[in-house]
Amino acid sequence: MSVRPSKRAPDAMRAVSIERGVARYAEGSCLVKFGETHVLCCASLEEKAPGWLRGQGKGWVTAEYAMLPRATHERTRREVTSGKPSGRTQEIQRLIGRSLRAVVDLKMIGERQITVDCDVLQADGGTRTASITGAWVALHDCLAWMKARDMLKGPALKDHVAAVSCGIYKGAPVLDLDYAEDSSAETDANFVLTGSGGIVEIQGTAEGTPFSEEELLELLRLAKAGCASLVDLQKLAVA
Amino acid sequence: MSVRPSKRAPDAMRAVSIERGVARYAEGSCLVKFGETHVLCCASLEEKAPGWLRGQGKGWVTAEYAMLPRATHERTRREVTSGKPSGRTQEIQRLIGRSLRAVVDLKMIGERQITVDCDVLQADGGTRTASITGAWVALHDCLAWMKARDMLKGPALKDHVAAVSCGIYKGAPVLDLDYAEDSSAETDANFVLTGSGGIVEIQGTAEGTPFSEEELLELLRLAKAGCASLVDLQKLAVA
């Protein structure tokens, strides 16, 4: 008997889908849905590495993140009107970039940059984890596009990477928080894991009471199962 | 025998479609497509008029416009990273706002503001005209939502409004320019017309040779036919 607003079991993810090739002009793209959270991920190849990397014979993978103003329940002001990305936006796009770079061999792509844009069309919690999961697919397809044009020096993609949030909601550890859960969870943690189960990033925050080592381990257990299923979906998507 | 890259007849629009209700949280929304140009239009109601209008017993309708970075053939830098909307963006969102206000009775909506966000998911020319055409549908549904909640003082929507671009391409007047035509047309003109055929806005620019009064009239003739068919599609969409 679940306490979750969505009636999901504690270890149940929302319905997840990944639709590839949705953007006509991008080198790789997908529309990823974690329930009512929808993110458009587009990978763009640029024939130029960032300035600080020039002459080192390797490339860079980075990410940008934004939400459409009415992705949310209440309209959110466009960040351009305040003149700069918010701290939250910057945190998220740095996280996505780090997660992708953890599974790419930058030497193989030469002095180029791949930017993965994650634009949230609709937001119901977990936008950063859906972004990472979808961004991997867009990146995969961009690298395939490059391989088809003989632009890679060798295998560039070392593993899958996927992400999911877990939390302690009304005292119980649960997987894949939606907005209703996220806004009142006692603890909220994001896990970025590779296909082989390694931890790339873990960010856990107690919003109320501090949490214990045991709770951390239980959240990690849920995340491992969740990410494994996300990796399976990535495999289906790019098959 | 057409000179157009798309093989369309001079007076043929691209395939146009309007899908309503695509955004779960917005008071009104649609996804409008003019061929490969796709714009997501979302109307948001705010219970507060802009400051300069307070106490006048009437409301305001405004619009914002943006393109996703990879809507275009080459990735475009996000405007937030340059700290402000470009001149082009500001011109377009002012145009959309003026066009919508031309068919709304602002006194009927009370001291409130409706913002219509037009976010271009994919761009193949004519994004501003598609935005205006779709924005009308989002606005219509937002007003219907308000009417259903008894929030209107009377009929607020006075007419349809739709827009289309025309131009002189390789010497011939043509309707609804796509990107290939737009980037090399001698003259480019945008027309915003009401359902009853009145002119709300006309913006014509000679990119090369100046144009004549006769050419202007021929472009207007094409635009009238194009907008009439767009209005028919709006009627179908909201039926």
Added chain:
Amino acid sequence: MSVRPSKRAPDAMRAVSIERGVARYAEGSCLVKFGETHVLCCASLEEKAPGWLRGQGKGWVTAEYAMLPRATHERTRREVTSGKPSGRTQEIQRLIGRSLRAVVDLKMIGERQITVDCDVLQADGGTRTASITGAWVALHDCLAWMKARDMLKGPALKDHVAAVSCGIYKGAPVLDLDYAEDSSAETDANFVLTGSGGIVEIQGTAEGTPFSEEELLELLRLAKAGCASLVDLQKLAVA
């Protein structure tokens, strides 16, 4: 019997004057007056084309526009204090630049840039049309300055360009709106025409009721007469 606050006939322009050579250091300059609207236009030559044009063997003509804070009835805040030019300012300076480029052969000026600054000293409506009309004179003199120094590859100035606003005021089409008319006109249209009568730009907006094709044509007829007289004045000024 005119309805105009200024008692002018519907097809009468304000007193227009153009005084050349008013700025000691500029390569070309004039002070243009349309009645109480006064604009200082200065053309500056820079020995360097914009970056995106390098290596193409041609140059660029651009414009900037601003109003002094107390050009207007009420003092206007300086744009520098808000950190960026307003949307209106950007629209106007883009319009002036396009208008000038329509009559210049950019290949003749080599890899250089001419910037025409239009600074409104006093504003009583029609600042953008006065700016275009005066900017042509400043540009003309800058090109003459270059010719005297053998810097042109051939004839650079192809035609005159001048601009005027027309509108429907209290139901009647009138020429060259002043501020009192502009702020309450039903329709407001700016026309940029060449010396040979071609249309470079037309921007018509219904502030209230949409306008008809017949009204558009009547406004165009007024504008053609107005611009013809402005071109005559330009000819006198540079004679």
Added chain:
Amino acid sequence: MSVRPSKRAPDAMRAVSIERGVARYAEGSCLVKFGETHVLCCASLEEKAPGWLRGQGKGWVTAEYAMLPRATHERTRREVTSGKPSGRTQEIQRLIGRSLRAVVDLKMIGERQITVDCDVLQADGGTRTASITGAWVALHDCLAWMKARDMLKGPALKDHVAAVSCGIYKGAPVLDLDYAEDSSAETDANFVLTGSGGIVEIQGTAEGTPFSEEELLELLRLAKAGCASLVDLQKLAVA
């Protein structure tokens, strides 16, 4: 026998003129010329004191300063395009404001603000001193405008204020530096003095060799004579 590029005697000012009432809409205005340095000064009255002064029963006088892009030999970039006033601009406008406030009884103007805009139309050195000298005239006329409407609680203007620069040029103390002198003077000092000879502000800077007390006193002697003649011109102007 003078060493000055302009052939002026060491204690000779440039030709100075003050033309009142040049701005149609401002409450007070003048065009002040120190030789080829021309500044338009406009005083604007606002019926509201700055926030930090509210409720104290007194008002404020402030100033803004800017140069038109082509006031100078080479075109200068507009400050709006860099998003903020430069340090130099801020220093100058703070100086003008302090100088004016030194001769105004702020309690007499009530909870209002007067802003004096000093816009340099042409610059040949000494723009800040010309600005202060002209700003006093604009302020005087604004206060007269208020007096005529019974808006003052009593006499608001306590004295004249005028300013002039002096410097050590090729070893000799000289009055009223022009651009040629200013750019190579060893020492440059600005003096703001009242009609009764009091010192409001003194800013002396050694650009090369430090200067001595004797040199400072000689510069002050020159400045006193210069400011006395400027005050005479102010008196003529407002007579």
Added chain:
Amino acid sequence: MSVRPSKRAPDAMRAVSIERGVARYAEGSCLVKFGETHVLCCASLEEKAPGWLRGQGKGWVTAEYAMLPRATHERTRREVTSGKPSGRTQEIQRLIGRSLRAVVDLKMIGERQITVDCDVLQADGGTRTASITGAWVALHDCLAWMKARDMLKGPALKDHVAAVSCGIYKGAPVLDLDYAEDSSAETDANFVLTGSGGIVEIQGTAEGTPFSEEELLELLRLAKAGCASLVDLQKLAVA
């Protein structure tokens, strides 16, 4: 036999010191040193809660973070010259604020705000963890200052909070990374723990190879010991 550049044992922290009351005007302050990392922490009380919290009868605790330009080996550009705090700065100040709020009962401080400024005077790795550890002391003293003036509704400070970084350096888990270790660690994790051993925040990032659950647990074990000793030092400092 340690692999650490500093010769420290894997579980050895740097010399830590906390000096209270170093800022004359702040309600609470300390200078915290983790070896060569020195942070000045100042708590400032403001008699006003942030706008979004008004009327809820509770207050807020927040933090700001910055580095002096020459805190680092190479001089770093001031963030003010780029017009906004970097993403890294924003991440860190959000983290410090969350950490402090985890141990404060906001209802007890009334509608007020306490801002803890953490300014890094010298940086040798671990600036965010030193900041959190020192910020607690500054906050403690600010609350004591308030208590002495009867401004608290009851006990406001629920527990200690301290932070330390751990990492995997040359394959070995080590405690309290200095700059030499931080810049080449395979995995870097920051732990924020309470005095009673609860986890407030955990942020672990694989810079190179992903890490395993076992490694995470070993890092957590090191962090618990490190934070316990930091809490002992806090107790001594405020005794």
Added chain:
Amino acid sequence: MSVRPSKRAPDAMRAVSIERGVARYAEGSCLVKFGETHVLCCASLEEKAPGWLRGQGKGWVTAEYAMLPRATHERTRREVTSGKPSGRTQEIQRLIGRSLRAVVDLKMIGERQITVDCDVLQADGGTRTASITGAWVALHDCLAWMKARDMLKGPALKDHVAAVSCGIYKGAPVLDLDYAEDSSAETDANFVLTGSGGIVEIQGTAEGTPFSEEELLELLRLAKAGCASLVDLQKLAVA
């Protein structure tokens, strides 16, 4: 019998101390204290002259200035959050830079730049004069560091430079204003003098009544004595 809040004699400075070598990584540094005003001065050497100086075979010395938020009685907002340095900050850092350059032979340092950062840890009036006095010591040590590495073409430091403020407080000329005096002085003047007694900069402002030539000379006399004692302290510090 002194009128000064601090009971100091009119010609008495506060206790001044200069502690060298306080910043581990800077090429030169000191902590200078004028009573309760404490400024950390760090000189940083950069192997590159500013762009506008390239190829001239000489270098540049510049300064930056800032206050920590809680250096002051009330917390001050960080300038980074308003997006730009204030006018006051820019005035001060320009003044410090000019003062240092007055005693440096820029040709001797080659095409390099030295930046002296003056960060006010605690502020009780006179922060700019303390900054200049301390900056000289940091610069001295940076130049000694360069000399020890054979990086100078010859003697680079021509003289000492020090600064002090004077003012007229309750009618009496006094030396070295603290905050209590500064905020209510009738006249406030900053003097920058060299070791040999030359004047580098003098900035005097009447906050209330204008001051006379006699008063100016009396302030200068006080400043000369004050700066002489500061130069003695500099000599001790670098001995």
